[in-house]
Amino acid sequence: MTLIQTATAVRRNAHAPYSKFKVGAAVQATSGTVYAGCNVENVAYPEGTCAEAGAIAAMCAAGEYEIAEVAVIADSPAPVPPCGGCRQKIAEFANAAVPVTLATTGGDSSVTSVSALLPGAFDASHMS
Ligand code: THU
Numbered sequence: 001m002t003l004i005q006t007a008t009a010v011r012r013n014a015h016a017p018y019s020k021f022k023v024g025a026a027v028q029a030t031s032g033t034v035y036a037g038c039n040v041e042n043v044a045y046p047e048g049t050c051a052e053a054g055a056i057a058a059m060c061a062a063g064e065y066e067i068a069e070v071a072v073i074a075d076s077p078a079p080v081p082p083c084g085g086c087r088q089k090i091a092e093f094a095n096a097a098v099p100v101t102l103a104t105t106g107g108d109s110s111v112t113s114v115s116a117l118l119p120g121a122f123d124a125s126h127m128s
Contacts, residue, residue, distance in 0.1 A: 004071045033062065037054025053086060074103075095114065
């Protein structure tokens with residue numbers, strides 16, 4: 001299964017009764033193992049979580065902390081870009097060159113990178 005196929009499959013489990021916008025994400029750790037996540041909304045809107053956050057949490061829960069590749073999919077008119085918070089979350093575990101595939105359920109996709117998504121990222125070096 002490709003990373004986008006995994007993201008497509010997990011998207012079906014999204015809990016998005018408020019936005020009706022289901023998102024699926026998959027991250028492949030450097031070990032090769034793939035972790036999936038979907039958005040989980042809440043009636044208290046700010047408590048909702050993004051698909052990328054779910055996939056990253058699953059990876060960490062399995063004891064892995066290094067991302068090799070990311071894929072995100074939604075039923076959007078153009079390939080869906082991660083929100084700002086998710087860009088920072090991805091950058092926590094992925095180096096600048098890591099590819100991020102953005103896709104639509106209609107079959108459109110584009111590939112970008114962590115550094116293109118979050119130029120000038122705040123990182124640990126800024127605290128030294
Ligand atoms: N959403 C994600 O899961 N990932 C993104 O990168 C963009 C937004 C979710 C959050 C919310 O449940 C819904 O999409 C609408 O914003």
